[in-house]
Amino acid sequence: MKIMVVESPNKVKSLSAILGDDWKVMASSGHIRDLPKKELGISLPGFELHYELMPGLDGKPHTSGKARVDRIRLHLSDAEMVYLATDPDREGEAIAWHLKDALGLRESDYQRVTFGSIEPAAVSDALRKVRKIDMDSVYAQEGRRALDRLVGYLVSPVLSDMAGMNLSAGRVQSVALRLIVDRERAIRAFRVTNHFGAVVVFDGGAWSAKWDTSPFVSEDEPYVMDEPLAARAAGCKAFRVETADVKHSKENPPSPFDTALLLQAASVKLKMGAAETMKAAQALFEGPPGAEHGVITYHRTDSVNFSEESLAEIRAYAQAAGLPVADKPRKWKESEDAQAGHQAIRPTDLAVEEAGETEAQRSLYRLIRERAIASQLAEAQYCNTVVRLVGVSEGTEFTFVAKGRVMTAAGWRTLTRIDAADEGDGKDDETGAVPALPVGSGKQADSGEISKLKTAAPARYTEASLVKKLKADGIGRPATYSAIINTIQQRNYVALEKRAYVPTPIGEMLVDGLVKAGFGFVELGFTRDMEARLDLIAKGQAQYRDVVSAAHAQLQQELIGVTLNTDLKPAHSCPNCNAPLRRLQRPGKATIWFCTGEATCKTFMDDENGKPVARKSYPCPKCSTPLRRFKRKKGPGYGWVCPSTSGCETFLDDHNGKPLALHACPKCSRPLRRYPKKNADGKLTGLHGWFCTGGDECKTHMEDVNGKPVEIRTAPCPKCDRLMHRRMGQYGWYWGCSGYRDGCKTMMADEGGKPVPKRSGSGSGKPRTGQGRGGGGAKSGSTRSKPK
Structure with a gap:
């Protein structure tokens, strides 16, 4: 075997x-x-x-x-x-x-x-x-893990001290985050410039020409700001054809998918995120459970070329399908760091037109299949016409340019109209089906109008454009693109707005801290060079220890520089030991600050508007020692205990983050204890009651109103003469008979502290469903949870 x-x-x-x-x-x-x-x-x-x-x-x-x-x-x-x-x-x-x-x-x-x-x-x-x-590849992978680990473990604590909150530095993720932050700040700094252009229309709107403003602008003033000048240009009617160029062009199909292009295309055309795309691609590669084979080739690749066998198969299939095939197999230039032996992503069987168990898988498969076939089809061919026309208005000469393109052979566009990975809107500078006019001939415009234009701010990064930028700058590799993007999202460093990335305040704080501290790994050049060094390890041209030790030595020097830089102080220091304070924000719990110094310093502080303030102190009502709040080991919520070693042992319950005052039993004067009520199923109702700690000697129970014990009122039951008890339920006060165990189910509404008959259709006094006969009181059949 x-x-x-x-x-x-x-x-x-x-x-x-x-x-x-x-x-x-x-x-x-x-x-x-x-x-x-x-x-x-x-x-x-x-x-x-x-x-x-x-x-x-x-x-x-x-x-x-x-x-x-x-x-x-x-x-x-x-x-x-x-x-x-x-x-x-x-x-x-x-x-x-x-x-x-x-x-x-x-x-x-x-x-x-x-x-x-x-x-x-x-x-x-x-x-x-x-x-x-291949141990060289193993060492390259270990080099990546070691470098990521060193940055994460050595830099994150320093960065967190500077910011006063837990931040995590990533060797590659931080660079991607910086790209997003820098782009957002460029957008904020951008100032719109309003300017003018002009367009004239010919032949009943069949085509138009745009004003060439270059003679009227300069390097210092690149836009036409003079609206009357634009109005004069738009007023031109009689034109002379200065030049008319007709050229034929060809457009090659886009390359097959590597990982980066697949992520871009899935984002642009299918609106799928990187994680969803890679999950769907993994399922397609493995094939459905029980299938004899997967339906696509390996999807983590930086190659945009197919093997010779695959090329022959694709071309034969396209030819049999009646598609226009290129004269010879197409190949694309690979990046220098592309891993040898890999090929672009393609279907394993082109005859399979539909594959995948989910709509996401099926859509992705169609995209991959279409791209693979299109890559081996003939060029799309065009006839391009560019006409320059000169007109005169009020003694000033104005030049207009008309550009037209007509497809003469569809080629690869027979199969797909656009490059799915391109985020462009499909528009270009064409101005209609422009005719090839004789040079020197005259042409009369139908009309003209001013174009009110304005400059546009840089676009935010989308997932597609971010992956494209990372690949272009050599940041990350096919297996890491999805992880890079997921990490900065999961850590709340960026947010998605209209499918574009916007840095959060925490994300900007992280980048500012890294840049201010002068860490080299946050620079594009450093990260690009490090990726190249890891590639050299994989090729056997560099040693793991040499690459990692050099990066570590630089990181150590940068960390020393941070400690010596008096401008890089912790955001907040412990008032007792001067160590950095760290902010801790827990879901559903109060935000606190804690000392990161020696274990002997157990300083904790409260948060007020994002800054540490002295904790509120509550003195023990018996000995005046400050009480300590703790999380109950059994049961929900918190309690307060006196930490005095003098034997005080005072225990107080918690209400909205404050200790409840001591309350004495009205019968025996022993302390009362507050407890959470449960329904018949043992689930918490959200209500509370009070019981006497006197045990079997005193079985006093009281209701709870805003954290205070209230005596349970009684009245005779109108049906069985037993006592009715006034209870607090989900919908307010109500009255229930204490003889319910013997079959008396009498319930009455409460009015002014007295039992009254329930009004028809009224929810007054209605007990919580499943809460038990008496609204959760200990004597009315509910289960109570006694704190220890």
Whole structure:
């Protein structure tokens, strides 16, 4: 038996069907090991990474890294060979190495195999090209992890101290965030300039010409601000044709999809986010459960070219479909850092027109298929006409330009009208079907009008334009684009407004802190250079330790510079030990400030308008020692306790963040205790009551009104003469008979503290559904929760 280990469980059935009964296909379910969560996990100065098996998800032991490794190990004794078939990228290479190491495989025990698509031909071809793990790629991936870890763990605390709140610096995410912040500030600084142009119309509106303002502007004054001048230009009627150029042009189809282009196209055309796109692409790559193969090739790629076999297949399919095929196979120039061996994203079977289990998957598949076929079609051909016309108005000569383009052969546009990854609106500077007028001939305009124009601010980054910018600047790689964008969104550093990114105040604060402190990794050039260095590691042209140690040394110098810079002080310092204070905002809880200094300094402060203020102190009513508020271990809410060591042991309940005053039992003078009421199902009702702490000696119970005990009033029941009790329910006060256990279900409304018959249709006194007979009082059948 042979064992093949893949990353995703969704691939198991497809590969099992392809490989046959002599194989056992198993899944690692992604990463099995990771760096520790609560410590750096890197040894200095050697920069060795310390991995640990991943814990189970949500307390499920069977999902842990150890459990997943153990399941694979159970079958090793029966295996003649183990094939590590994790994904064909650096991250997949690293996962293969972790599996080899965790399983204790020797070099003779395993083979590394990769395939760009899950289909019989691709799998068979991959098994003919087995190899060993590419440690250079593993080191490159480890270099990325080490650098990300160093920045996150060493810079984030300094940045948080400067800001006074928890902020997280990311080696690449911070650069993407800075792009968004810088763009937003350019938009804010932008000032609209109103200016003028002119347009004249010919041949009943069939075409028009625009005023060429270049003779009337300069470098210092680039726009026409003179409206009367524009009016004179628009007033031109008689024109002389100065030039008329007719040229033929060709337009090549857009390249196939790499990861960045796929993310852009899905965002622009399908309105899908990066995470949703990659999830759908992953499902298409793996294929539906039980399928014999996936429906697209590997989707994490920086290549825009196909293999020779794929090119031949696409061209043959297009030709059979009657589409105009290019004279020879099309290839595009690759970026210098594109990973060798990968190809662009394409369907595994072009004959399959529809694929995917969800609408998102189906839409994405159609986009990929259309793009792959279009890439090998003929050029679209055009006849372009540019005419320059000169007119005179009030003695001034004005030149107008008309541009026209007519498609003479659709070519690739037979299949798709536009480049789906282009965010343009499809408009250009064309002015209609412009005729090729004889030079020197005259032409009369139908009409003319002033164009009131204004300059436009830079556009905010959309997901598509941000990915395009990251790729153009060499920031990140195919496997990281989605994670970069998701991280800055999840940490609330940016928000989406009309599908465009806007930095939040926290995001701007983070960028300002990094720039002010002078950290190099937030600069585009530094990050681009670091990505190039990681590529050199993968190519075996640089050493992991040299690259990481140099980056660490620079980071250390920058951190020292921060400590020496007197202008970079913590936003707020502890009044007791002078260490930085940190703001902690918890969902549903009061915002507080805490000291980040030594463990012996346990200073906490309240928040007031985003600044720390001294905590409000409440003295113990017995010994005057300041009370301490605590979270109940059992039951909901908080309580207050006297921390005095003199044996005071005063306990007070909490109401809206303040200790409730001591209340004595009206019968025995012992302290009363407030408790939350529960309904018959044991669920909290949101109401409270009071009970005497005298135990069995005194069973006094009282109602609660605004945190104070109120005596339970009684009156005789008009049906059974037992006592009726006045209770506080969900809808206010009501009266209920204490003999309900013996069958008396009498309930009455409350009016002025006295029982009155319930009015028809009135909700007065209506008890909470399921609350029990008496509105939650301890003596009326509800369950009470006594605090300890």
